[in-house]
Amino acid sequence: MEFAILANVLAKMEATKKRLELTQYLVELFQDTPNEVIARIVYLLQGKLRPDFEGVELGVAEKLAVRAIAKSSGMPIKKIESEYRKKGDLGNAATVILEQKTQTTFLAEDITVERVYDTLYKIASLEGSRSQDMKMKYISSLLNDATPIEASFILKILLGTLRLGIAENTVMDALAIAYTSSKENRKILERAYNVSSDLGQVAEIIANEGLDGITKFEVKLFNPIRPMLADRVKSESDAIEKMGKRFAAEYKLDGERVQLHISNEKVILFSRSLENITSYYPDIVEKIPNMINASEVILEAEAVAINEDTGEFLPFQELMHRRRKYKIEKAVTQYPITINFFDVLFHNGKSCLELPYEQRRKTLENIVKENDFAKYVPMEIVTNENEIEEVLENSINSGCEGLMLKMLDKPYQAGARGNYWLKLKREYRNELGDSLDLVVIGAFFGKGRRTGRYGTLLLATYDDDQDVFTSICKVGTGFTDEDLDQLYQILSNKVTIKKNPRIDSDMEADVWFEPELVLEVVASEITLSPIHKAARDTIRKNAGLALRFPKFTGKIRIEKTAEDASTNQEVITLYRGQKKISQDKSQV
Numbered sequence: 001m002e003f004a005i006l007a008n009v010l011a012k013m014e015a016t017k018k019r020l021e022l023t024q025y026l027v028e029l030f031q032d033t034p035n036e037v038i039a040r041i042v043y044l045l046q047g048k049l050r051p052d053f054e055g056v057e058l059g060v061a062e063k064l065a066v067r068a069i070a071k072s073s074g075m076p077i078k079k080i081e082s083e084y085r086k087k088g089d090l091g092n093a094a095t096v097i098l099e100q101k102t103q104t105t106f107l108a109e110d111i112t113v114e115r116v117y118d119t120l121y122k123i124a125s126l127e128g129s130r131s132q133d134m135k136m137k138y139i140s141s142l143l144n145d146a147t148p149i150e151a152s153f154i155l156k157i158l159l160g161t162l163r164l165g166i167a168e169n170t171v172m173d174a175l176a177i178a179y180t181s182s183k184e185n186r187k188i189l190e191r192a193y194n195v196s197s198d199l200g201q202v203a204e205i206i207a208n209e210g211l212d213g214i215t216k217f218e219v220k221l222f223n224p225i226r227p228m229l230a231d232r233v234k235s236e237s238d239a240i241e242k243m244g245k246r247f248a249a250e251y252k253l254d255g256e257r258v259q260l261h262i263s264n265e266k267v268i269l270f271s272r273s274l275e276n277i278t279s280y281y282p283d284i285v286e287k288i289p290n291m292i293n294a295s296e297v298i299l300e301a302e303a304v305a306i307n308e309d310t311g312e313f314l315p316f317q318e319l320m321h322r323r324r325k326y327k328i329e330k331a332v333t334q335y336p337i338t339i340n341f342f343d344v345l346f347h348n349g350k351s352c353l354e355l356p357y358e359q360r361r362k363t364l365e366n367i368v369k370e371n372d373f374a375k376y377v378p379m380e381i382v383t384n385e386n387e388i389e390e391v392l393e394n395s396i397n398s399g400c401e402g403l404m405l406k407m408l409d410k411p412y413q414a415g416a417r418g419n420y421w422l423k424l425k426r427e428y429r430n431e432l433g434d435s436l437d438l439v440v441i442g443a444f445f446g447k448g449r450r451t452g453r454y455g456t457l458l459l460a461t462y463d464d465d466q467d468v469f470t471s472i473c474k475v476g477t478g479f480t481d482e483d484l485d486q487l488y489q490i491l492s493n494k495v496t497i498k499k500n501p502r503i504d505s506d507m508e509a510d511v512w513f514e515p516e517l518v519l520e521v522v523a524s525e526i527t528l529s530p531i532h533k534a535a536r537d538t539i540r541k542n543a544g545l546a547l548r549f550p551k552f553t554g555k556i557r558i559e560k561t562a563e564d565a566s567t568n569q570e571v572i573t574l575y576r577g578q579k580k581i582s583q584d585k586s587q588v
């Protein structure tokens, strides 16, 4: 398939923000795509080469791309850098530069999607000392044969700056229309995506096998399942109202969620955001298979740091020490954990997702043999407010965050945040009602004791409709000196020359970052704001939402990607919830 077809559609998509138009362009693109290329097209549209959980990173630095453009165009590096500063995007700068190209290439090879994809894949696989030169050779070989517009999109994909404003849902809408003529079938595609986390694979199946194939799509070992998430409740009485007469109350442990895929030969661990985290937990890989009574299984558990002498749970931050590439063995002995199982998703060749909770819990208890290292998450069946209160007390006293309440007769809803699971935390009872997980998008330099570090951070929510990060507050409290040092170290590596186009903020930050790092923040209130962009125009025209008196809780949410941060929809719900409480209070 000619790469020009894709490049032309990408150019049209960049020029609009309207979801209907974007979907229509995608439908036309898919209709022009041969089945054997569809998966690659879907990955490229998302700026990827493979699904996230495979961890294939392009890893090309701007400097290298500048050199490649210089090589292909015959222009000096200085001129390319100055065009880049003018345009704010290297891909767009390359279009201008290559249009002025004086040397023509004879016998230019046609650029196909297959060739671009294969070359990018080779670039991603290169490692070692000579890899930079090889990468440059590959990039300039593509640029030599590409038209200026093709070159611009190749570079955007390479540098991770392709911004189309399409979330997975839009891609699935378009796949449903292109291959089944009905957007309604999106739900069936969504199910397949939720159990495979691989949109390319879903596209390939719908293209080759149609609706029949996608309906039969099943859970597979080593393909991570998108996690089921919980809604919030504020009180025991709210919980009873939503959950009914009898339900499970499990401790909500403050650790890292781990999805374990285990066969006789192999163990792979995925994080909440489906990153492969096997290498951080050699102790789980070594010990757990011996404690499992099954040949193939997918389990969910919370890994929690513990005090080995007392067995007490320690806060989540202790697990940060495991995030290292080297000397992991030392971290394993210095920062021991227990692994606390709470669900089973697949067992000996069969999906367990459709089974009701009660049956899954029973199966789980038959599969895992408990000991000092492996445990089940403590669970009680509760029927009234007092019983919930008691389990909550016990859970808080043993160092947990609160409770996860689960309906006994409901299936596991992969990838959904719904009412079958609810979370009840102590902190929900005061002030805002919950903490928020926000993305660091910018910073302001500190003064006084904070000179040389970032004194205040600019934070954003995720707008999952537009796929952008909208500013919601500046935060300067809650940081210890250690936090400030650590954040400065982490964030210095994320500084960008220009504000990333996915950031929506009118503030003038001293520095801008790649929107990647997620922090947990509490606040006293959500207010309307003329400045901030979160949920802009939703509650009131020309106003967004902002946090009043935000404070960092000390938690860096390493297990969350920026797209897992709190969404504008969640903030709107909290805003409306606080309105309701103040109305209720004034009526008392």
Ligand code: ATP
Binding pocket: 228, 229, 230, 231, 250, 251, 252, 253, 254, 255, 256, 257, 272, 302, 342, 377, 404, 423, 437
């Ligand atoms: P939070 O910010 O409250 O951790 P979240 O956005 O990560 O929430 P939620 O669905 O809101 O995800 O809360 C579920 C999280 O709580 C899970 O991702 C998991 O890490 C953790 N957890 C702790 N104990 C349990 C449990 N018993 N059952 C399910 N999840 C649990």
